[in-house]
Structure formats: structure tokens, C-alpha cells
Amino acid sequence: MISIIRVAQGKNSTLSHLYIGGLFACYLLEDSIREEKIPGATCIPEGEYRLRLNPWAGMNARYSVRYPKVHRGMVEITGIPDFSLVFIHIGNYHTDTRGCPLTGAYWRLVDGDYQVLHSAAAYKFVYPQLVEAIERGNDRVVVGGR
Template sequence: MHLKVIRIEQGKNSTLSEIYLNNLLICYGLEDIPRTKKIPGSTCIPAGRYKLGFNRDGGMNGNYYDHFPKLHKGMIEIMAIPGFNYVYVHIGNTHKETAGCLLVGMGYISEKGDYRLTQSVTAYKKLYALLVELMMKGEVFVEVTQLRE
């Protein structure tokens, strides 16, 4: 099973993407912008193919368990990104909430030269449930693309 993050638009501080699971559009994604020199917590994930895994440590994991006790099995972490640690798929609406991670939403709007996701909780619960089901059966990878020209 294959998750694809296809970057489609660049804002001043945000990168908008479409997220597909087995070639079906599931939701939209939002990250920071690409940078030639990484700024921790403010740089998007480098294009590439990465394994997904569960991270069951840390405060974010506890917060999500408190909010979604029947759904939450651990934070979905995008693993082994060179120079990056603790990169999660999570809830949020603007680049200010990414901290270098991938936010998800059911829609988006453009405002003041940047992108904002809408219905993030709905998208998270939908994508999370699908990914957990697949990850319990075997390895799942995400392919992150460059911004299309």
C-alpha cells in the first residue's frame, strides 16, 4: 500500500499538497516551504520515499490519545528522513503549526499569499484510520514529491 504526498502549490511560507492512498485522493496536506539549508521546525520534508511507523512516546502522543482514545495507536511518524526527527502526520491548519511535520485537511483556502487547511480533525481521523489498518498488516511507505513545475 502506498501513500503519496504530491505537492501542488507554494505559498510564501507554506507548501500545499494532495494526499493519495492507492491513487485515491484522501485529503490535502500542508508543510513548511523547501529550503536549501534546513531550519529546524520550518522546513518541509525532502522529496523521497520513507517508511511510516508508530511513535508512542512524548507529549503529542499523550494528547492525541486523550482526544481520540478509541482511534489512537501512536503518532504516525515519517521515519528515517535525513536530518529530521519526529516528523508526524497530524492536525493543524497553518504553516505555524507544522513544526516540520505534515498537516492534513479536507480542504484549503488561500489567504495573504499562504495556504490554510480546513476540517483538519476530519481529515486526520479519516487518514489515520486507513493508515493504521494498513500498518497493522505490514509495511507502509509514503512518497513525497517535489513541487510540480
């Protein structure tokens, strides 16, 4: 099972944990939780969604160059009402998310907002695990609170 558990709220950010197979895999940084979506500034709503590899979206070209030995497509979270092209990817600040979860090896709180750091290292750690899970048919992610 793959799950995203929200653990803390900043002014414009949400700190989450990513679990794969019941084990903590990395921190995630998301936008704020909002009742009404603000494009590019709202995290995905709680629910159960599907994961897939997306080899055609714009980010794919950059990640193919950056991670040529392992990249097989962006890990996309699909089936989210009113959201599209939501990828698990690298970044450090809530301004990098645009609705996507960002990977991090650790976190810090600066001026009331969470940041994740060593994002690329966390991504390199979780990406192969997510690809393997998707290929085995474990392509569901549950997003929720504590």
C-alpha cells in the same frame, strides 16, 4: 502505496495531496520547500520514507485523550535525513507544522500562504487508513512533486 504530492507553494507554506492506495485522501499543509533546512520552517525533502506508529512521543498523550477509541500511536515518518519526530497531525497554519504534514479537508490561500481547514475531520478520516496500511506492511511513503 502512500504518497504525498506537492501541488502549490505559498510564501511560507506548501500545499500537498495525500494519496492512500492511489486514492486522494486529504490535503496536507507543510512548511516551505528549502534547499537548506531551517529547523521548524522546512518541509521534509522529496524521497521515500517509512511510516510507523509512535506511541511514546509527547504528542501521543494529547491524541490518546482526543481520539481514545482509535488512537494507537502517532503516525510518524521516519528515516528523513536531519529530521526527527515528524508526525502527520492536525493543524491549520504553516506556523503549526514545525516540519510535520498537517491534515485538511479543504484549503484556502490567505495573504500568500496556504491554510488547511477541518483538519480534525480529515485526520479522523485518514488516521485509520494509515494505521491499517502500516499494519499490513504498506509502511512506505513517497514524497515528491507533481
